[in-house]
Amino acid sequence: MTEQAEAFRALADDTRLRILNLLLNTGSELCCCELTDSLEEPQYNVSKHLKILRQAGLIEGGQEGRWVYYSVPKKPDAFRKGLLDSVRSLPETRRLKKDAKNLDRRLSLRHNGKCTLGVLHGQPSGDKNAA
Amino acid sequence: MTEQAEAFRALADDTRLRILNLLLNTGSELCCCELTDSLEEPQYNVSKHLKILRQAGLIEGGQEGRWVYYSVPKKPDAFRKGLLDSVRSLPETRRLKKDAKNLDRRLSLRHNGKCTLGVLHGQPSGDKNAA
DNA sequence: ATAATATATGCGTAATAGCGCATATGTGCA
DNA sequence: TGCACATATGCGCTATTACGCATATATTAT
Structure with a gap:
């Protein structure tokens, strides 16, 4: 598979699109635990x-x-810039909005602009511990 | 999988990128047999x-x-237009050039701008009949 | 109707992807 | 030195994918 097809493949997954959506819509850099909590994925x-x-x-x-x-x-x-622009133009689904909302809440817990916590939510497989 | 991730997945394959490359770089519509001969795929x-x-x-x-x-x-x-633009910006590899060359030759066999032939080459799995 | 032909598809198989789980790695702090 | 914790990864499993092959479908010509 060419490098370009690989790049497309990397985008052919909802979770990865959600990750990129968060990274694109925040000026900030995000750490793994912040993304984990925002996406509510393990x-x-x-x-x-x-x-x-x-x-x-x-x-x-x-x-x-x-x-x-x-x-x-x-x-x-240029090629990847185009791809990222495509991701930027994704329609704002309910899921993406919720991710963004989760991220906002999570970012408000930073100190001096840096993350100081790990994963907070219950490592849900089906959200047993969330409620 | 969302519709958008599906679109990315459709592009996550070299043969499909080659097909799109030919369709994007020719104003003309192309039939299956012309593409088949150009790509040298079954x-x-x-x-x-x-x-x-x-x-x-x-x-x-x-x-x-x-x-x-x-x-x-x-x-x-808008979303798909962006994707197609990304494909348009693919680097011109040897393979893509050869595809284009094959297509040119194949298009010269049209009559009145329409295809009148089927698949010409040997339906190669490994190009047994090509030489 | 029948044959010829352009395109599409069902099936079997090998390769691949994503998930859950457990655990490894690596960094900072006591 | 050892513990705590953020992140990464190996393994087993299941589901999906792509390919080759054979054949079906559909349209034109005889």
């Missing part, structure tokens, strides 16, 4: 999806202490 | 890929007699 899944996106060159990740902050590339090549 | 595969692209809303197909002509949608929605 941490190991979020981590795996982040890896796929990073390998496709669609996000970048930088470690800061125990945390790894992910963000959209500052200078993507 | 007819049944091309047909299957065309189906996936059509279901994703990335191409349209219209029957004319025994032939089915495929083309890029005239009025795609």
